[in-house]
Amino acid sequence: MNRFLIQIKRELWEHKGALITTPIVALTIFVVLTILAGVAGRGVVQDSQFILQHDGMMSFYSYSSDGQQQSFVYHKGINGLTTIPDTTAQNSPMSLLPALPYIAFDHLAWLIALIYLLSCLFTDRKDKSILFWKSMPVSEWQNVLTKTFMAALVIPAIAWIAASAYNLFYLLFMTIWSLFSSVHHPDLLFQPQAVLTTAWSFLGSYLATSIWMLPFISWILLVSACAKKTPFLYLVLPLLALVLIEYTVLGSHHISQIIGSYINVSDPRAEQNMLNMSGWYHVWNVLSSVQFWLGLAATAGLLYTTVWLRENRFEN
Amino acid sequence: MNTTTNHAAIIKAQGLHKQYGDFKALNDVSFRIFPGRIVGLIGPNGAGKTSLLKGILGLSTLDGELSVLGLKPMKERTKLLEQVSFIADTAILPSWLKVHQAIDYVAGVHPKFNREKAQAFLAKTTINPKSRIKALSKGMVTQLHLALVMAIDSKLLVLDEPTLGLDIMYRKQFYSSLLEDYFDEQKTILITTHQVEEIENLLTDVLFIDRGHLVLDSSMDDISQRFSQLSVSTEGRQKVLEAGLRPIYEEARLGGASLLFEGVDPETLAAFGKIHTPSIADLFVAKVSTANEGRPQENQAPNIQWKETGQ
Numbered sequence: 373m374n375r376f377l378i379q380i381k382r383e384l385w386e387h388k389g390a391l392i393t394t395p396i397v398a399l400t401i402f403v404v405l406t407i408l409a410g411v412a413g414r415g416v417v418q419d420s421q422f423i424l425q426h427d428g429m430m431s432f433y434s435y436s437s438d439g440q441q442q443s444f445v446y447h448k449g450i451n452g453l454t455t456i457p458d459t460t461a462q463n464s465p466m467s468l469l470p471a472l473p474y475i476a477f478d479h480l481a482w483l484i485a486l487i488y489l490l491s492c493l494f495t496d497r498k499d500k501s502i503l504f505w506k507s508m509p510v511s512e513w514q515n516v517l518t519k520t521f522m523a524a525l526v527i528p529a530i531a532w533i534a535a536s537a538y539n540l541f542y543l544l545f546m547t548i549w550s551l552f553s554s555v556h557h558p559d560l561l562f563q564p565q566a567v568l569t570t571a572w573s574f575l576g577s578y579l580a581t582s583i584w585m586l587p588f589i590s591w592i593l594l595v596s597a598c599a600k601k602t603p604f605l606y607l608v609l610p611l612l613a614l615v616l617i618e619y620t621v622l623g624s625h626h627i628s629q630i631i632g633s634y635i636n637v638s639d640p641r642a643e644q645n646m647l648n649m650s651g652w653y654h655v656w657n658v659l660s661s662v663q664f665w666l667g668l669a670a671t672a673g674l675l676y677t678t679v680w681l682r683e684n685r686f687e688n
Numbered sequence: 689m690n691t692t693t694n695h696a697a698i699i700k701a702q703g704l705h706k707q708y709g710d711f712k713a714l715n716d717v718s719f720r721i722f723p724g725r726i727v728g729l730i731g732p733n734g735a736g737k738t739s740l741l742k743g744i745l746g747l748s749t750l751d752g753e754l755s756v757l758g759l760k761p762m763k764e765r766t767k768l769l770e771q772v773s774f775i776a777d778t779a780i781l782p783s784w785l786k787v788h789q790a791i792d793y794v795a796g797v798h799p800k801f802n803r804e805k806a807q808a809f810l811a812k813t814t815i816n817p818k819s820r821i822k823a824l825s826k827g828m829v830t831q832l833h834l835a836l837v838m839a840i841d842s843k844l845l846v847l848d849e850p851t852l853g854l855d856i857m858y859r860k861q862f863y864s865s866l867l868e869d870y871f872d873e874q875k876t877i878l879i880t881t882h883q884v885e886e887i888e889n890l891l892t893d894v895l896f897i898d899r900g901h902l903v904l905d906s907s908m909d910d911i912s913q914r915f916s917q918l919s920v921s922t923e924g925r926q927k928v929l930e931a932g933l934r935p936i937y938e939e940a941r942l943g944g945a946s947l948l949f950e951g952v953d954p955e956t957l958a959a960f961g962k963i964h965t966p967s968i969a970d971l972f973v974a975k976v977s978t979a980n981e982g983r984p985q986e987n988q989a990p991n992i993q994w995k996e997t998g999q
Binding site: 374375377378379381382385386496499500501502503504506507508509510511683684 | 745747748749765766767768769770773774775776780781782783784785786789792793794795796797798799833
């Protein structure tokens, strides 16, 4: 266990900029923008009111300084979005609000994961440090599985924490904001259960994405272990070649469709709208798909090849 | 090594071969290394040293029979590296790592690492534990690497050109630390270096390798008994040859020659001039020259570093 933890620490030390600093900077930017928007918005909104609807949903009406009515809809969670009778709303429903940070950080997480994975088995060969790591009694299986674990679970976990932290900040900030505006019902404007429900739901959604992305993660690891230089080209060109060959020879698009199902990182099962149901449903949805299990078999093969390359072929 | 000891050999190599395309990096290499020895693996670039070390460390496959501490290096590398340490060269510690992180990492993954010992060694240096490796001089990086390696209670330490690129001060410090703070009768050191003169006095045994062939496997004690170097004048050289004595190698010197003999009684040679035990460098040149005379010209050896060919 200690050995596994120190391996995780090593990854965090080495990729601190991507794994820690980047989410913190993104979170800081979101917080600053929110504060600026709040300060600017306070001058615009002159009056507002809540109307409790019959199904428990809430409408929030505000009036801008020029007397025009703006309306938003807010509700308790994300599960009932499609039932909201949003007849008066002209703008986006506010029910998306607690979900937005998770969607944004999810995309950021997979961008970070892509950069991390491409470099993690490449830079140690490039900077010659591979022989130092190889002088330690750590097997390549331990190494490769640690990096898989980082991409599939640690990076999304950091993103989830950052998104949750933003929502907590937003809850607090808007509570304070409402005290300085004409809105005097902070408990109505910010419902903690909505934040919690969203957090719980996206925990499932993130997990579903992680297990869905395992073949893609292992493909990038293989590329990282294989590339002599410019791993990104090694990542893209073979896939592009496969797509072109299939299209030229067979006239079909199956490979591009499979690749597309992994690139659409926020939604492992494209036919489902993630906001319509709890993210935990996606876990079940992924586990019950044939493509996931085929992908898992491909993951095993790709990881085995990656380990073989690390054990039998290296350069410095 | 041919040295007989009461211990079992920690490295047993029998008929080792390694081929890269048409080039034979190792050709039927056999030897044994026993505990408590400091063995110099001597050879020019491309001789097969690195191929051999990579095989011993489980970083590359070798044909033939190879056992290190009773383990198959390639198949049991992780287990092997709990008992074997190595420094491949001076610049392989990752530049982003901080000194204290390096200690934490090795302490976390190596069951035989002694953190206090490493810290005590570093305390003697000017290295700041909070520094990143990239902020250290090359000599400091070597000191850090040595501190990490010496704090591991390993049975075998493999050093491949450990002082390459270091100035004379660091080189001296490196070897004196190795002897004073690390080496004991339970440990074995296998070392390669181009600066043979610097380690000559440390070595208990030597393995000479050239073009993939092992040309000498001997203890230093045995060398002083088997080999003699005779310094003679030009006339003296003629007398030696007339007496039927055949040197394995001779070199012209100012006003005379230096003749190297194998298996000739030193008392016999003393009658012709001044005799002494040959240096490792002289002996190496002699043995390699002799071996090459008996071998057909082979392909030019590529300089195989710590990477596979064909990449």
